[in-house]
Amino acid sequence: MGREIENILDLLNFYKALGFKELPKNFLESLLRNKITEIELNGEKEKKTLSAINEKISSCTKCSLSKGRTKVVCGEGSITAKLMFIGEAPGVEEDREGRPFVGEAGKLLTNLIEKMGFKRQQVYITNTVKCHPPDNRDPLEEEISLCFDYLKEEIEIVSPKVIITLGKVATYVLMGMKGKIKDIAISKIRGNVFFYNNIPVIPTFHPAYLLRNRKDKWLTWEDAQEALRRLK
């Protein structure tokens, strides 16, 4: 029996011994956060949890972005989310707070999520790279590829029904367009649906772009409606 399962059983017995008839809400939440997923890796089953992945990310120095970051920005939201949003990289405010999509672009994303009928905590939000690139530049191909394992693991664990990629970097990564990031124009790709490991992926504009180009908001709303159709 895995160590995580033993720990959960120990905790359940502990709460029972204390006389709890119902489990406290924060205990249930922590169980969900630590949902165990078995992933086939090199022929062996490896147990992975989001918190274990976040721990790895927090101390990661695989690429040079680790040198300039204030805080690593891990994904956040529901581990059982049906809908996942993937952005590009943490901005200045995200780097300061250590959370994805805060600030003005974050507010716009939250508005979109709510307009779609969800609360922000009900979806899962993450970025392609987890550390802030200097001067807000685009992440480099090497940084994207070194960070991709974390994103892959997040998708495997959350296992969403639909993914919305926000901007060209996340779209490039999930489309597997190695070495061709310059060829991607999100305005040409959006409006199409492609698949990553059988999960429909809907590309749309990054909220930071929409802050500068408000007229394109209705196109993002069209993409969101396609996501809702797929969720049904």
Ligand code: SF4
């Ligand atoms: S961007 Fe990703 S790969 Fe690079 S240091 Fe941060 S977590 Fe590690």
